[in-house]
Amino acid sequence: MKHAGRGAEVEEDARVFHRIRRRAKEPSEAQRQFAELHAQLQGQVPPGFGVPAPEPPSVEPAAVVDDFLPPELRVPSHDQIEGKMMPWKQPLVLDGELAACIECGAYRDWLILSTRGEIWLRCRAGHQQLETRIDTAWYNRHSGPADLTHANFEDCLRHLGH
Incomplete structure (x- = not known):
């Protein structure tokens, strides 16, 4: 009798897995919405895409400063x-x-x-x-x-x- 009961369980499991596989083959609602949006946007180009970027304004180079500390406050390095x-x-x-x-x-x-x-x-x-x-x-x-x-x-x- 155990075998007969076990066989029924196996058949029921096979039906459940078959339903799951069938659902997995069909696109979900989110996938359908994405496909519609993708079709609408196909061929559109974002504004400014492909247009050369404007040249940055010219900036004068900063003045080179020797050091921010006066010589009497500088600590010699280890190699000095x-x-x-x-x-x-x-x-x-x-x-x-x-x-x-x-x-x-x-x-x-x-x-x-x-x-x-x-x-x-x-x-x-x-x-x-x-x-x-x-x-x-x-x-x-x-x-x-x-x-x-x-x-x-x-x-x-x-x-x-x-």
């Missing part, structure tokens, strides 16, 4: 300076070790110099050593904004009290 330096008063611990001057043993009151992608430490006595455990990114994270630009290294040392 030799390097940067900042004071570091407290002891400097790198990779769990206290950084100390290799010549005099000083371990605080450093000047940290960043130049050409290298970091140098300078102690109060004027000894300098390359520091490979820190990089330019570390320097940039720990330094504040520059307050002055100096013409030479000695002027910068005097400004920072060294």
